[in-house]
Amino acid sequence: MIGEKITVHIPIMLHETAQFLNLQRGGNFLDCTFGGGGHSRYFLENYPNITLFAVDRDPEVVTHAENLKAEFGNRFQFFTRPFSAIDQLSLPFLQGIFFDFGISSLQLDNETRGFSFRYHALLDMRIDSQSSITAHEFLATADRKQLIEAIRDFGEERYWRKIVDLILAQRESEVIKYADTFAKFIAENLPQRFHEKIHPATRTFQGLRIAINEELNEIRTALPKAFELLDHGGRLVALSFHSLEDRIVKQFFNEKAGNAISCHEKWNNRCSIARILTKKPIIPMDEEMASNHRSRSAKLRTLEKF
Numbered sequence: 058m059i060g061e062k063i064t065v066h067i068p069i070m071l072h073e074t075a076q077f078l079n080l081q082r083g084g085n086f087l088d089c090t091f092g093g094g095g096h097s098r099y100f101l102e103n104y105p106n107i108t109l110f111a112v113d114r115d116p117e118v119v120t121h122a123e124n125l126k127a128e129f130g131n132r133f134q135f136f137t138r139p140f141s142a143i144d145q146l147s148l149p150f151l152q153g154i155f156f157d158f159g160i161s162s163l164q165l166d167n168e169t170r171g172f173s174f175r176y177h178a179l180l181d182m183r184i185d186s187q188s189s190i191t192a193h194e195f196l197a198t199a200d201r202k203q204l205i206e207a208i209r210d211f212g213e214e215r216y217w218r219k220i221v222d223l224i225l226a227q228r229e230s231e232v233i234k235y236a237d238t239f240a241k242f243i244a245e246n247l248p249q250r251f252h253e254k255i256h257p258a259t260r261t262f263q264g265l266r267i268a269i270n271e272e273l274n275e276i277r278t279a280l281p282k283a284f285e286l287l288d289h290g291g292r293l294v295a296l297s298f299h300s301l302e303d304r305i306v307k308q309f310f311n312e313k314a315g316n317a318i319s320c321h322e323k324w325n326n327r328c329s330i331a332r333i334l335t336k337k338p339i340i341p342m343d344e345e346m347a348s349n350h351r352s353r354s355a356k357l358r359t360l361e362k363f
């Protein structure tokens with residue numbers, strides 16, 4: 058249809074994720090962040106000896122999952138679940154588990170869900186609309202401490218103090234109700250940052266999204282459950298886009314590999330039940346970074362269970 062906007066999510070580091078998952082060996086694998094199914098499709102198309110299970114907490118991705126189901130039949134199974142609940146799925150032992158954190162372009166570019174400050178949409182931002190409160194309700198009710206956690210800690214916004222004060226002063230106003238008006242309000246009230254390429258509200262939006270979806274807690278809860286589901290020799294591959302996500306993954310991997318996680322801890326107090334295959338995180342090749350802006354902050358880490 059003329060004028061219809063078609064959004065696609067470009068999957069990141071396809072080749073690298075498949076290699077690190079060691080899909081070549083065949084077996085049962087789990088994609089914990091199905092999204093538009095870009096990774097899942099690539100895995101199923103290129104590795105005929107795998108069976109793939111997939112989850113996503115967003116019910117809107119089901120149509121993409123149904124397409125894969127129609128194409129790959131018994132080799133593919135999808136569940137609408139948060140990845141913190143993968144232990145409730147009665148899965149077989151798995152040869153590899155994959156995480157691609159955050160949200161997809163399908164969600165970001167949706168004109169009604171409030172993830173993007175480009176649209177006049179209710180500031181909702183829930184990945185799974187059955188749980189938690191909307192970002193607008195959060196802005197209207199959160200106390201100062203919760204707002205600081207969202208904007209300073211999760212958003213890593215330099216002007217957090219100013220933004221928190223602005224929000225507290227505008228509680229009753231319609232301005233904080235819609236994505237575009239809230240973003241404009243922030244932009245108008247912050248010092249101009251000519252050197253910055255991102256919109257002044259970018260970090261605030263990111264922090265709010267992380268807060269209301271409890272994204273970091275989801276990761277903290279899911280990683281040990283994923284590790285339990287891995288077979289011996291199985292691999293956990295995680296793609297992070299935010300330093301806080303990456304820190305949780307790095308710490309968890311270090312713990313399992315028996316590395317001291319703080320300088321106060323003695324090496325010999327820990328035992329190693331896995332090994333880290335990516336001493337330093339793997340980042341996308343230059344061509345991928347040039348062609349897909351979102352890939353620029355990607356970091357891939359891999360752990361192999363003994």
Ligand SMILES: C[S@@+](CC[C@H](N)C(=O)[O-])C[C@H]1O[C@@H](n2cnc3c(N)ncnc32)[C@H](O)[C@@H]1O
Pocket residue numbers: 066067068069089090091092093094095096097112113114115118138139140141157158159160161184275
């Ligand atoms: C970056 S996208 C994944 C894109 C996907 N790899 C692809 O190629 O299309 C992240 C996906 O994870 C989902 N997600 C985020 N947090 C989740 C959670 N706690 N549990 C399950 N899915 C989650 C989001 O709904 C989103 O669809």
